[in-house]
Amino acid sequence: MSFVNYHTKEINCKIVYxxxxxxxxxxxIQYIYQKTxxxxxxxxxTLNTENERTLFFDFLPLDLGEIRxxxxxxxxxxxxxxxxxxxxxxxxLRGVDGLVxxxxxxxxxxxxxxxxFQGLERNLxxxxxxxxxxxxxxxxxxxxxxxxxxxxxxxxxxNKRKNPSxxxxxxxxxxxxxxxxxxxxxxxLNIKGGLE
Amino acid sequence: xxxxxxxxxxxxxxxxxxxxxxARLFVTREDGITIYDSIQNNTTTSVAALVSGVWQAxxxxxxxxxxxxxxxxxxxxxxxxxxxxxxxxxxxSGKRYFLGAIxxxxxxxxxxxxxxxLIKEEMERLFINEPIPKKIVISKRQDFLFQDxxxxxxxxxxxxxxx
Numbered sequence: 001m002s003f004v005n006y007h008t009k010e011i012n013c014k015i016v017y018x019x020x021x022x023x024x025x026x027x028x029i030q031y032i033y034q035k036t037x038x039x040x041x042x043x044x045x046t047l048n049t050e051n052e053r054t055l056f057f058d059f060l061p062l063d064l065g066e067i068r069x070x071x072x073x074x075x076x077x078x079x080x081x082x083x084x085x086x087x088x089x090x091x092x093l094r095g096v097d098g099l100v101x102x103x104x105x106x107x108x109x110x111x112x113x114x115x116x117f118q119g120l121e122r123n124l125x126x127x128x129x130x131x132x133x134x135x136x137x138x139x140x141x142x143x144x145x146x147x148x149x150x151x152x153x154x155x156x157x158x159n160k161r162k163n164p165s166x167x168x169x170x171x172x173x174x175x176x177x178x179x180x181x182x183x184x185x186x187x188x189l190n191i192k193g194g195l196e
Numbered sequence: 197x198x199x200x201x202x203x204x205x206x207x208x209x210x211x212x213x214x215x216x217x218x219a220r221l222f223v224t225r226e227d228g229i230t231i232y233d234s235i236q237n238n239t240t241t242s243v244a245a246l247v248s249g250v251w252q253a254x255x256x257x258x259x260x261x262x263x264x265x266x267x268x269x270x271x272x273x274x275x276x277x278x279x280x281x282x283x284x285x286x287x288x289s290g291k292r293y294f295l296g297a298i299x300x301x302x303x304x305x306x307x308x309x310x311x312x313x314l315i316k317e318e319m320e321r322l323f324i325n326e327p328i329p330k331k332i333v334i335s336k337r338q339d340f341l342f343q344d345x346x347x348x349x350x351x352x353x354x355x356x357x358x359x
Contacts, residue, residue: 003229004341007201011341012229042241047249056249061241064353068342072353075228075245087260091252095227177354185350191341 004191010071013187014095015180018120019102020112021053021081024141027170028102029060029076032180035173040064054080057092067188074184081116090123098135098187100179102170103158105140105148110157117158131161135186138165139179144172202288206232209319219299219308224248226285226292247294251283268292278302282309284316288323295319 003012017025026046033044042061049055058078065072079089101120103113124131138159140151149157151167159165164182168175200208206223214221214234222240223231228248233240255267272283283296295316302308 003225003227005201005203007204014227038238042238045242045246056253059242059245059249061245067345067349067353070341073241075241077245087256088253091249091256094252181347181350181354184353185345185347188342188345189340192339 004070008071009069010073011067011188011191012073012075013097013184013191014075014077015098015100015183015187016092016096017076017078017100017102018089018093018116019081020104020109020116021083023081023102023104023109023113023116024139024168024170025078025081025100025102026054026058028100028139028141028168028176028179029058029078031170031173031176032062032076033060035177036062053082054078055085056080056088072184072188074187076180083115086119086123089119090126093123093127093129096127096129096134097190098137098183100137100139100183101158102139102141102168103154105142105154106145107147107149110149113154113158135183135190136161136163137179137183137186138163139168139170139175140165141168141170141175143167143174144169202291202293203231205288205323206293206319209322210234210315213315217297217308217311218302219297219312221312222247222296222298224294224296226251226294231293243298247283247296251285251294275305278305280305282312284313286316286320288319 017028019025033041040063045059047054047056057080060076062074062076064074077092079092101117121131124134140154142148155165166175166179166182168179170176210221210223210232221234222243224244224247225231226248228245230240230244233243251272254272258264268285268287270285274281279300279302281296281298283294285292285294295312297308297312299305299308
């Protein structure tokens with residue numbers, strides 16, 4: 001989707017937070033929302049179920065400032081993590097410029113992480129994307145919990161392409177902005193010039 | 197003469213027609229980018245994202261039950277007798293956009309809808325001969341907008357955002 005308006009010198013990019021249910025995707029976005037000054041963020045949209053699980057998507061527009069004369073606007077989306085919302089996940093991936101895969105570090109979520117990552121690959125192919133060409137940052141979330149998988153194992157299971165990765169405790173903000181900065185940089189570097 | 201951007205073209209048509217329309221009028225790209233909004237505030241970007249989401253979900257839902265040939269014939273409505281939302285898709289330079297209106301306390305929503313439909317038709321008619329931009333195949337690093345970006349520049353960008 002990245003939309004570069006050369007007349008107004010604006011860049012719009014779409015970043016999607018993907019991962020298994022209850023992995024912390026919404027928590028990442030909420031933390032970013034809380035820490036951003038009001039003049040730099042739009043209204044956060046959450047489409048939730050009654051028990052506060054993401055039903056369709058969360059959306060947070062971020063107007064950061066200028067980079068080399070271009071005003072940058074990042075559109076952050078999360079997908080619903082629960083298995084049966086596959087159709088919604090597919091839709092939200094349309095026009096994606098960059099992905100953050102939020103993995104749950106707990107031992108009992110290994111299968112869910114793998115299933116979600118395979119779903120991501122499948123859904124991207126369905127939308128005509130090649131995962132190897134879409135900027136991707138891996139986040140190993142919930143590092144504060146007792147029963148967690150070592151980072152080396154997570155890397156081996158989920159990060160065969162050796163994309164940038166960060167440990168995180170999203171509920172406390174650890175690793176949230178490191179992840180966002182890395183994906184933002186990768187996305188900006190991936191924007192094609194000469195098109196409107 | 198300098199070519200007009202899509203945003204400028206849309207503005208040119210919409211702005212003179214806003215008088216007498218008691219509704220928030222907007223044009224968005226199908227991927228949720230705002231092209232025009234008659235009320236610019238901190239909900240502008242979110243309106244566009246939701247418009248895109250709601251259209252894509254409806255299109256997928258329809259396609260799930262019946263095979264669709266041309267979704268450009270569709271329009272989307274969510275309304276009561278006095279308030280609501282409606283969306284019309286239209287094509288401009290080979291790309292799909294939505295013209296939408298959100299209204300409240302409207303005495304004659306049917307008339308408003310007709311008015312917006314006519315604006316949509318005018319946009320399509322005026323820009324029907326617009327050339328479709330050629331796709332450019334990007335193969336070299338110098339064809340990207342930024343050759344390189346340092347970590348310091350990213351840090352500065354985020355600090356400007358108050359982060």
